[in-house]
Amino acid sequence: MRIYTALVLTNVFSLTLGLALPVCTQIQRAVSSASAVYFPASGHYTEDLAHWVESSTQFSACSVEPGTAADLSIIIQLLGQTRTPFAIKGGGHTGNPGFSSTPGVQVAMTRFSGVQYNATSGTATIGSGLIWDDVYTALEPHGVVVGGGRVSGVGVAGLTLGGGYNWLANQVGLTIDTVVEYELVKPNGAIVSVTASSDPDLFFALKGGGNIFGVVTQFTFNTFPQGQVWGGVIFYGPAQVAAVTAAVASFANSVTDPKAAIIPGYTFQLGQTLAVNIMFYDGPSPPPGIFDQFLAIPHTSADISTRSFLSLVQSAPANVTAGTRGAFHAVSFLEYSPEILDAISNETTFWGTRLAFAGINVTYNVEPFLETIYTHNPSPTAFPFYRTPRTMPLLFEYLWTLPTSDLIAHTAMRQSAEHLTRVAVEAGQAVAQAPLYPNYALFGTPIERIYGSNLPRLRSIKARVDPDNVMGLVGGWKL
Ligand SMILES: Cc1cc2nc3c(=O)[nH]c(=O)nc-3n(C[C@H](O)[C@H](O)[C@H](O)COP(=O)(O)OP(=O)(O)OC[C@H]3O[C@@H](n4cnc5c(N)ncnc54)[C@H](O)[C@@H]3O)c2cc1C
Ligand SMILES: *[C@@H]1O[C@H](CO)[C@@H](O)[C@H](O)[C@H]1NC(C)=O
Ligand SMILES: *[C@@H]1O[C@H](CO)[C@@H](O)[C@H](O)[C@H]1NC(C)=O
Ligand SMILES: *[C@@H]1O[C@H](CO)[C@@H](O)[C@H](O)[C@H]1NC(C)=O
Ligand SMILES: *[C@@H]1O[C@H](CO)[C@@H](O)[C@H](O)[C@H]1NC(C)=O
Secondary structure (H helix, E strand, O other): OHHHHHHHHHHHHHHHHHHHHHHHHHHHHHOOOOOEEEOOOOHHHHHHHOOOOHHHOOOOOEEEEOOOHHHHHHHHHHHHHOOOOEEEEOOOOOOOOOOOOOOOEEEEOOOOOOEEEEOOOOEEEEEOOOEHHHHHHHHHHHOEEOOOOOOOOOEHHHHHHHOOOOOOHHHHOOHHHHEEEEEEEOOOOOEEEEOOOOOHHHHHHHOOOOOOOOEEEEEEEEOEEOOOEEEEEEEEOHHHHHHHHHHHHHHHHHOOOOOEEEEEEEEEEOOEEEEEEEEEEOOOOOOOOOOHHHHHOOOOEEEEEEEOHHHHHOOOOOOOOOOOEEEEEEEEEOOOOHHHHHHHHHHHHHHHHHHHHHOOEEEEEEOOOOOOHHHOOOOOOOOOOOOOOOOEEEEEEEEEOOHHHHHHHHHHHHHHHHHHHHHHHHOOOOOOOOOOOOOOOOOOOOHHHHHHHHHHHHHHHHHHHOOOOHHHHOOOOOO
């Protein structure tokens, strides 16, 4: 049975590769010298296909690096006309297999790498092939920032198109809330500027709609003044987990300073549940009280200081080693109460113990945000489909090395999400149908949980913008 499935898959796979090859050659002939097509022998090909977790990478017939919007338009039209499966990759940080990989044509956006700061408008126009580290580096000399990835290596494009929880979110909202203009190659190849006034429906749809509505070449963001920040990462041993839980509950339910943020995590490694916390304060030193409880707990190591925004982002361990497989999933909470945090800590130990045989390391990251996080943008966006009451994500991150552990991990993550949602509902939180963050939710999550009451509007925009369903040739969330 298993051999049969493998044979069928192999045949479908080589069929796609074979059909896609002539399209690669067609693209090569049609594009300008600003763009390039690479084949499996090339190092560029390997780089274009690579993802943060290996399980999100698959062999493609070729990779294409478009260098201009005009070339990208030609490429999208050729792929659409020939109905060739393809993928669009930004920073390659998706945990979902097939969301930015394909057996067809891999489009890597790396050549869209500009950062232009306009001091008059206070905006920055940023290429969709960059990672946030590049953005922070380029904007630092201007004393401004765009709120994006909170740790190193995350792509601008995927994070922004999916929503964007960021260190400034309590002050300015999600990253999507700060976008004022998109340069988009539509599924029919038209190159357009999308703003709130040029096409309000499409502008709404791109704010959380991922790769459903076309390919973005650049984003224009509002920027915010940025000086030195305070924070970094702190690690705790197994004996301190209960004390960390108490500190997290206290932070989540009492700190109202929008400049303060944390991402505490529970992780099971080598038979033990450990705790970690990334702390952020938007200023050179935090007022007393906010982080004292975390600092007072005995810790195994810490890297906390007054530093640049970029240095803080790069302080957390976020670049995994080659060959690691992995996936993310999430649940949404209305409140991080001590009981919920206790259940999350228990869940880490429970699944960590149970999945050790398959070499799976489990981590749960708690993301507390203020009640006001979604009030900074009065306009509706594709995600989240409601803004009050505000929901907060819990991110699960499972990492392993063996392909045979894929199904075990995915199944456990779904069960864990169901369990934690049930615990929250039993505690009185109305989260059974709460929005799930598209950038964290595991593939297979019902689309109602991602776009909810926005689905009818999104479907009608999709029918107008992509009547031939060209973006149906890429993997990702489908309406
Ligand atoms: C270590 C790590 C840290 C993270 N930190 C954060 C965080 O702080 N906040 C947060 O909100 N999320 C965070 N995430 C989640 C992150 O937002 C998602 O993984 C996101 O999808 C990554 O974007 P990417 O461009 O790197 O990924 P990719 O895998 O390249 O792309 C993700 C999706 O976006 C689509 N896409 C990419 N480029 C384009 C484009 N130009 N036009 C249209 N569609 C496109 C792809 O087709 C794919 O479906 C983190 C993930 C990791 C692994
Ligand atoms: C910068 O922004 C101002 C104000 O919106 C605008 O008039 C100007 O054209 C922009 N400059 C560039 C180089 O885009
Ligand atoms: C993480 O990886 C990215 C992409 O390869 C790199 O640009 C970045 O500098 C790395 N970050 C750290 C802190 O090493
Ligand atoms: C967590 O586990 C402990 C020890 O097994 C148990 O006493 C406690 O009730 C559990 N809490 C939750 C919320 O599941
Ligand atoms: C799991 O954790 C252990 C202990 O920290 C580490 O040595 C191993 O590399 C991790 N495995 C993966 C796949 O991350």
